[in-house]
Amino acid sequence: MRYGFAIDQTTCIGCHACTVACKTEHQVPVGQFRTWVKYVDQGTFPHNTRDFGVMRCNHCTDAPCVTICPTQALFQRDDGIVDFDRDRCIGCKSCMQGCPYDAIYIDEETHTAAKCNFCAHRIDGDLEPACVVVCPTHSIWVGDLDDPSSGISRLVSSRPTQVRSPEQNTGPNVFYLGAERAVLDPLAAPADSGYLYSRPDRHRADVARDMATDPVTKARTTLNTAHPRPWGWRVTTYLWAKGVGGGAVLLAALALLVGVDLGVLTTLVAPALGVLGTAATGGLLVWDLKRPDRFWYILTKSNPRSWLVLGAYALAAFAAVSGVWLLYGIALETGLLAASPVAWTVLAVLGIPTGLMVAGYTAFLFGQAEGRDLWQSPLLFWHLVVQAVMVGAGALAVAALVAGTDAAGAALIVRALVVATVVHVAMLLVEYLGRHATRAAATAAHMVTHGRYARLFWTAGVALALLGALVALPSWGGGLLALAALGGLVVQVALLAYESVFVRAGQDVPLS
Template sequence: MRYGFAIDQRTCIGCHACTVACKTEHEVPVGQFRTWVKYVDQGIFPNNTRDFGVMRCNHCTDAPCVAICPTKALFKREDGIVDFDRDRCIGCKSCMQGCPYDAIYIDDDTHTAAKCNFCAHRVDNNMEPACVVVCPTHSIWVGDLDDPTSGISELINTNPVTVRAPEQNTGPNVFYLGADRAVLNPLAAPVDSNYMFSTPDPHRLEVAADLASDPISHARTTMNTAHPRPWGWRVTTYLWAKGLGGGALVVAALAVLLGIDLGVLTTIVAPALGVVGTAATGGLLIWDLKRPERFHYLLIKSNFRSWLVLGAYALASFAAVSGIWLLFGIGVESGLIEYSDTAFTVLAWLALPTGAMVAGYTAFLFGQAEGRDLWQSPLLLWHLLVQAVMVGAGALAIAAVFADTSATGIRLIGAALTIATIAHLLMLLGEYSGRHATAGAAAAAHMITHGRYALSFWGGAVVLAVIGGAVAATGWATETVWLLGLAGVAVQIALLVYESVFVRAGQDVPLS
């Protein structure tokens, strides 16, 4: 059995009865929607038209929200309905990033994820969903898509149908009859300066300025719902913090394995940065939850398909290695423990994989965020690792200004900082100078390089990184530690600016 919807936009009159019925049935808070009607106008008066589109969860065959949810709060029933359990939800908003259809929101009353659940409580009692019952033109069909004799199967098998975002390969089970392309493709109809009965939310209005409109159809969205960015500055800062901590310990581990003495940078500073970076990362992630008191559900209600869960274990593993390293280093520096090459070598071999994983696991998490095409880059893992070495070496360079570091140690830090910064710049060039796999990724990249984020990207992320790389190269060549320290400061700011742009632009492309 596989339940699904068919929306006949040929007969839909845009009356919003489905929206009202849904809000009433589920007590959806004001300003939030599980089902809503989108309006798109085309042409210029008096030769203009208006098309409608009923938007909702697509109850995907391969639902990305289910895979990314860390606590199994979102789950797929045997009948194909994608339902949710608010009692397991921690409010991490990762499901909102995974959904390519803008179907999930954080309920203002419960602070947990919510969406259309096919009125599962009604279906279980042999009743149709509320939206189907109230539709005055019988434009909403439901039934078993696997049953060829069902009304919905006969409808979609005897008429041309389309789905939203087919390129995402999620297997959506909401089929549209007679829907205009501009209704189903949010990039084809940027929001108008004014809606019919309201004003577009500021976010959609700002983004619309960076989206190309069709000069022939003049398609524009004249009614829709607000969909703010789920993740903000805390996620931006978390990317930097864990990269800094992981990168610093990885550089120190390389020094140990190469037999290069970094002095107190090896024994105290690098592991301390690892501990602080991990603690800051964990704190920011918990702070960003809408139900932070449930953070422990990551460990007791774990979905091991989710990289939010696997990332938590990566953070814990790295925290353990860096913490043990720090305690051992404190013991060595205080004279309580005798220095041991063997102990530091073992710690270094443990630091390399755990440091790389803590820096890079976000690439896999972002890969599960299937609604954000910009984040699907095959370069992202390698870019995160390079960024970690860049800011980790930069942090050690800053510390080296105040520590007694050997010449070989300064050369290693200078080499790591210079090479990683150049690699970071080359990866930026590769990411934003070529073609992109999807229109969504291309739109986000355009916002970064030529649109609303261009000044921050070029003036902050790129120019500061170029300056940092040049100064680092000079400091490396001349073994001038204060130059390396200046470069270390520059790359921290450059990466924070870039991550801010990257995280925001990825979420700015409209999905509905």
């Protein structure tokens, strides 16, 4: 059994009865929508047209929101309906990133995720969804798509249909009949400067300036809903914080394995950065939840497929290794224990895989955010590791100026800083100036390199990073630690600037 919708846009009159019925049935707050009608105008008066599109959850066969949800608050029923349990939701907003259709929002009253749930309570009572009942032109069809005798199956099989974002391979179960491409493709019709009854929200209006309008159709969206970015500066800062901690421990572990003595940087500073970076990361992640009082649901109501859950395990493992390392270092520095080569080897061997995972696991989390094509790069894991080495080495360079280390240790830190920074910038150029797998990724990359983020990207993200490496370069042999420390500080700012661009631009491409 597989429930689905079929929407006949050739008979839809754009009356919004479905929107009002949905809001009434589910008590949806003002300004938020589970179902809404999008307007797209094409052409120039008097030869212009207006088309409608009913937007909602697509109840995907392979639903990304279900996979990424860390607490199984979103789930797929046996009849194919993708439903949600607000009592399990922690408000992490990852489902909003996973959905390629802008179908999920955070309810302003409950602070939990919500969306069209096919009026599952009505379906269970052998009733049709509210939107179907009120549609005056019978433009919305529902039923079992797996039943060839059902009305919706006969309709879909007898007429040409389209789905939204088929390239995402989610198996959407909302089929459109007679819909204009510009209505279904969010990149084909940028938001107009003014809507019919209002103005577009500032975010959509700003993004539209970086999107090309088709010179032939002149398609533009003249009515739509607001979809603000789910993730902001806390996620940007979390990427940097765990990078500093993971990179510092990785570098200290490498030094141990190659026999380079970093002195107090190994015993205290690197593991302390690991502990502090993990604590800051956890704090930022909990702070970013809309229901922070439920943060522990990640561990007690876990979805083992979600990289938000697996990432929490990676953070916990890294925190444990860093914490034990720090306690051992304190015991050595205070004379409570004597140094043991075996103990250092064990810590180094544990520090490398946990450091790699804490630095790079976000690549897999972002990979599950299937609505954000910019974040789907196969290089992202390794790029995050390179970034971690860059800022981790930068932090150790600052610490070396204060705490001191020998020339060999300083040289290792500086060389890691310079090389990682150069590789980071090279990867940026490859990522943003090369070819992109989808139009959405190309659109986001254009915003970064030539659009609204270009100045910040090129000056702070690229030029400032190279400046940090250049400033630290004279310390290559282990001397002039003041320059290395200055370079180490500069790359922290450069990475924060870049992560701000990366996180925002990935969310700026419209999905509906």
